[in-house]
Amino acid sequence: MTLSDHLPVAPVIVPAIVAPVTMLLMRRHRDIGRLLSLGGCAALLAAAIALFGVTQDDAIRSYALGAWPAPFGIVLVLDRLSATMLLAAATLAAVVLLHAIVTGADRKGWHFHALFHFQLLGINGAFLTGDLFNLFVFFEVLLIASYGLMLHGQGALRLKAGVAYVVVNIVGSALFLVALGLLYGLTATLNMADLAVRVATLGEEDQGLLRIAGLLLTAVFALKAAAVPLHLWLPRTYAATMPVVAALFAIMTKVGVYALIRTVPLIFGATAGAAAWVPAPWLLPSAILGAVVGFVGVLVARGMREQAAFAILASTGTLLMPVSMWREAALAAALYYMVQAIVAGAALFLVADATMRRRGQYADALVPSPRFAGQDAAGLSYLVAAIGTVGLPPLAGFVGKLSILDASFAGPGWPAIWSTILGTTLIGVVGFSRSGSSLFWKTAAPDAEAVAVVPRSRADFIAPALLLLLLGALSVCAGWAEAQTRATAAQVMAPERYVAAVLGTAR
Amino acid sequence: MTLEFLVASAIAMLVAGGIYLALRGRTFQVVLGLTLLSYAINLFLFAIGRLVVDRPPLWSADVTEHADPLPQALVLTAIVITFGMTALTIILSLRSYLESGSDQVDGDRDDAA
Numbered sequence: 063m064t065l066s067d068h069l070p071v072a073p074v075i076v077p078a079i080v081a082p083v084t085m086l087l088m089r090r091h092r093d094i095g096r097l098l099s100l101g102g103c104a105a106l107l108a109a110a111i112a113l114f115g116v117t118q119d120d121a122i123r124s125y126a127l128g129a130w131p132a133p134f135g136i137v138l139v140l141d142r143l144s145a146t147m148l149l150a151a152a153t154l155a156a157v158v159l160l161h162a163i164v165t166g167a168d169r170k171g172w173h174f175h176a177l178f179h180f181q182l183l184g185i186n187g188a189f190l191t192g193d194l195f196n197l198f199v200f201f202e203v204l205l206i207a208s209y210g211l212m213l214h215g216q217g218a219l220r221l222k223a224g225v226a227y228v229v230v231n232i233v234g235s236a237l238f239l240v241a242l243g244l245l246y247g248l249t250a251t252l253n254m255a256d257l258a259v260r261v262a263t264l265g266e267e268d269q270g271l272l273r274i275a276g277l278l279l280t281a282v283f284a285l286k287a288a289a290v291p292l293h294l295w296l297p298r299t300y301a302a303t304m305p306v307v308a309a310l311f312a313i314m315t316k317v318g319v320y321a322l323i324r325t326v327p328l329i330f331g332a333t334a335g336a337a338a339w340v341p342a343p344w345l346l347p348s349a350i351l352g353a354v355v356g357f358v359g360v361l362v363a364r365g366m367r368e369q370a371a372f373a374i375l376a377s378t379g380t381l382l383m384p385v386s387m388w389r390e391a392a393l394a395a396a397l398y399y400m401v402q403a404i405v406a407g408a409a410l411f412l413v414a415d416a417t418m419r420r421r422g423q424y425a426d427a428l429v430p431s432p433r434f435a436g437q438d439a440a441g442l443s444y445l446v447a448a449i450g451t452v453g454l455p456p457l458a459g460f461v462g463k464l465s466i467l468d469a470s471f472a473g474p475g476w477p478a479i480w481s482t483i484l485g486t487t488l489i490g491v492v493g494f495s496r497s498g499s500s501l502f503w504k505t506a507a508p509d510a511e512a513v514a515v516v517p518r519s520r521a522d523f524i525a526p527a528l529l530l531l532l533l534g535a536l537s538v539c540a541g542w543a544e545a546q547t548r549a550t551a552a553q554v555m556a557p558e559r560y561v562a563a564v565l566g567t568a569r
Numbered sequence: 570m571t572l573e574f575l576v577a578s579a580i581a582m583l584v585a586g587g588i589y590l591a592l593r594g595r596t597f598q599v600v601l602g603l604t605l606l607s608y609a610i611n612l613f614l615f616a617i618g619r620l621v622v623d624r625p626p627l628w629s630a631d632v633t634e635h636a637d638p639l640p641q642a643l644v645l646t647a648i649v650i651t652f653g654m655t656a657l658t659i660i661l662s663l664r665s666y667l668e669s670g671s672d673q674v675d676g677d678r679d680d681a682a
Contacts, residue, residue, distance in 0.1 A: 195643060202650050209657060221665040225596060225674060228661055232603050232654050233591065239610045239647055246640065247617035 069116065070125040070140045072109040073148050073186035076102055081179035088172060096163055099175040103156045106182065110145070110152035117145040120549065122563035124192060132192075132564045133256040139192035139564060142550040143397075147189040147320055150401050151313055153532070154408055155182055161412055161525030162306045165419065170215040170304075177214070181207035181310065188317050192564055194245065194252045197321065198238050201286070205231050208314065212303045223302035230295040234285040241278035244271055254328055255564035258557055262333040269336035276330045280322065280341035287318030287378055290351040297359060300371035305415035308367065312407035315378050316400055323385060323393070328557045345386035346475055350482045352379025357486040361493035366414035366426035369497060373410055373451045376486065377403035380453075383479050384466045391469040394551035398543055399462030402536050406450035406459055409529035413447045416440060416522045417501070422513040428497045430504035434513040436520060441502035443526050448494035450533045453487055458536035463487065465544065572620050576612065583609035596662035596672045603658060607651035614644045 080102030087095035116123070117140060125138040159178060161167075168174040184204025191197050213224050246252055248268050249260040264272060281292070288296040296315070300308045322341070330340050356376025363369035381400050384392035414426055417440040424431040446457070453459030463483055470479045536543060553559065583605050590602025618637030626638035666672045 195646075199646065199650075202654075206653070206657070209661075213661075216668075218665070218668040221661065221668050225658070225662055225665050228654070228658055229591070229599055229603065229674070232651075232658065233606070235650070235654075236603075236606050236610050239614060242643070243610075243614045243617040243640075246643070250637070252639075 066116075068125075069109065069112060070123060070138050070190065071127070073106060073113070073152070073190060074138070074183060076105050076109065077179040077183040077186065080105075081176045081183065084179065085173060085176035088175060095175060096168070099179065100156075100159060100163065102179055103152070103159050103182075106186075107152040107156050110149040113140060114145045114149045116140070117142045120553070122553065122560055124564045124566075132566065133251055133253050136196055137192040137253065137564055138190040139254075139560070140190065141560065141563075142546070142553050143320070143323065144189045146397065146401065146546070146550060147316075148186060150316075150404050151182065151185050151189070154313055154404060155310065157525050157528050157532075158306055158310045158408065158412075160528075161309070161415070161522065164524060165306070165415065165522045167215070167304055167306045173210065174214055177207050177210040178310070180204075181211060183207075185313060185317060189320060192254050194242055194254060194257070194325075198235070198242060201238070201317075202235060204314070204317070205235070208311065211307045211310070212299060214307060215304050217302075220302045223298045227295055227299040230285070234282050237278055237285075238282040241275050241282060244275035244278070248272060248275065253564070254325065255561040257329050258331070258333075258561050259565070261329055261337070262335070264335065272334070272337040273340050276326075276334075276337045276340035277344075279325060280344070283318045283321045283325075284345075284348065285318070286315065287322070287382070288315045288352075288375055289318075289345075289348045289378060289382055290355050290375075291348070293352065293355065293375055293378075296375055297368060297371040300374065300411075301365060301368040305367055305370075305411045305418070308370065309408040309411035309415075312374055312411065313404050315374060316381075316404055319378065319381060319385065319400065323396075323554060327388065327555055328560060331557050339388055342386055342388055345382055346478070349379050349382035349386055350478060352376070352382060353482050353486045354489075355379070357489040357493065360490050361496070363493075363497070364428055366418060366428065366497070366501075367411070369428070369493070370407065370410040370414055373490075374403075374407045376490065377407055377451070380463070380466070380483060380486070383482065384470055387470060387473045387475070388555075389469070389473060390551045390555045391548075392466070392473065393554060394544070394548040395462065395465035395469040397547040397550055398540075399459075399466055401543070401547075402450070402458035402462050402533060405529055405533050405536065406447065406457075409447045409526055409533065410451050412526040412529060413440070413443045416526055417444065419522060420513070423511070424513065428500055430500050430506045430510075432506045432510055432512050436523075437502060439520065439523055441498070443523065443530060444498055444502065446530045446533075447526070448498060450530070452490040452494055454491065456537055458533050458540065461537055461540045572622075576616050576620060580609050580612050580616070583612070594674055596658075596666065596674055599674055600655065600658050600662060604655055607647075607655070611644050611647055611651070614640050614647060616640075 084095045084099045122141040127136045181204055184200050187200035209228055285292040330337050353376055356372050356379050359372030360369050381396055384396040418426040420434045420436050421431055450457040450459050453463040470476050587602045587606030590598045618640035621636050624634050624636040625632055626636045
């Protein structure tokens with residue numbers, strides 16, 4: 063085996079090494095620790111790009127940890143889907159870390175960098191693992207790190223929201239374990255490829271339990287993805303936490319969607335008997351409600367962070383609509399939308415951060431304030447981020463929504479999907495124009511206090527601008543990206559190739 | 570009464586108590602509820618390897634009947650994780666109580682109670 067054969071394990075190993083070392087370094091040598099943390103992110107990005115390149119030959123690679131063969135040992139599986147998600151995570155992480163260092167958000171506590179890398183460890187592991195129990199473990203790793211990050215910077219409000227967030231996720235993990243227990247009891251395996259084989263051979267009497275296991279698993283992933291009605295934890299948590307952290311969390315809900323896309327076609331696919339496509343009838347209504355609740359939340363939010371949190375909710379809803387059809391073309395459109403939604407959601411949080419830093423005591427409240435330093439730059443980036451989030455031309459959100467509409471046209475539920483997407487987009491436009499005009503256009507009442515904040519450097523616009531540029535690049539290269547996501551969807555919807563790659567039968 | 574019935578009803582009672590407590594409004598009860606719930610889950614995971622008595626989980630040439638070792642490994646991991654999580658919840662609710670002066674999960678103080 064050459065070194066490049068070991069590359070799939072790099073996204074897990076690199077943060078696992080960087081995190082503890084930065085924790086040690088931050089005690090005495092803060093700048094070296096910070097540099098190492100950035101270096102770790104750069105290495106991760108390089109590895110993700112390399113892995114993305116590797117998967118271009120359309121082969122699915124399985125990496126057996128400790129060289130134990132698949133159904134017995136633990137495997138990492140690298141295919142187009144995991145490589146795309148790794149690349150999105152690494153890019154987002156690099157930009158967010160840059161923003162945290164530039165704005166000094168990482169200085170509000172000792173362990174920001176260590177927690178950040180542990181979070182990346184969990185996210186990358188969840189994307190790579192080919193084993194359901196390890197998916198649970200990596201979920202726990204990313205959740206535990208997220209608890210730490212969410213509470214970073216302290217404050218009573220944050221602690222209150224933190225308790226609710228932690229409790230909800232512990233209950234979610236408990237449900238996850240029940241689903242795993244049921245699946246293991248039925249099939250005596252937890253390797254996803256092996257599960258796919260054994261589920262197809264289950265007898266008639268076990269189909270009921272299998273359906274329950276499938277629905278429980280769906281419920282857990284829907285909770286992580288904040289699908290309605292399991293979304294109530296999200297707006298409060300994301301609005302209470304630091305915007306930089308919330309920007310990183312923009313990918314966390316998508317980890318839940320990823321887990322759905324990974325497990326359902328593979329384990330509960332066409333061959334699963336009575337449990338075939340078991341979440342499908344529940345997912346579409348939940349997605350429609352999610353898009354409506356999210357965009358209505360955008361309309362009625364009182365703060366920029368709350369609004370951004372609802373925008374993330376809305377994007378998850380919009381994303382789950384095509385996913386719930388479980389057809390190749392719809393899935394391809396969904397994947398494109400997912401990548402751009404991660405970038406747009408994070409950009410909205412970072413723009414909110416840069417804006418509220420300049421507004422002094424007005425912070426992120428959606429009320430008119432006297433003119434503040436850098437208002438034009440903030441307003442312009444807010445406009446672009448809002449366009450990206452709502453999905454207006456010319457940015458990638460529009461392309462994504464258009465291809466979702468196009469791909470869903472052939473399916474049975476298309477009138478519902480069309481009316482939801484078009485209607486919610488309108489609500490979103492109204493919501494963002496309302497908040498944008500009161501933030502940047504309206505003049506404050508004459509007796510309002512002036513903004514009490516010293517003008518700062520414009521460096522905190524770098525990271526949001528990078529994300530917005532990325533959004534622009536995604537729109538310019540839409541053709542290439544669509545070709546990529548189409549190939550990815552084809553791979554996902556052909557689970558027999560995944561099984562063959564992992565179990566090594568007939569390559 | 571069979572062993573299966575006893576274990577199943579024990580799990581059911583733990584789950585019922587756990588859910589009831591986890592839905593309460595004060596953090597202490599919620600933490601207790603989560604603990605009960607995690608006990609129930611651990612028992613459940615144990616039971617998925619089928620309930621058998623006096624069988625070793627390790628392979629050896631002269632043993633023909635084994636207990637399934639994997640659920641025990643799963644439970645071990647699950648115990649470690651839930652133990653850490655419970656500790657975190659306790660610390661978190663304590664800090665939240667000290668900073669906000671109320672142990673209500675949902676923020677507002679319940680003066681009537």
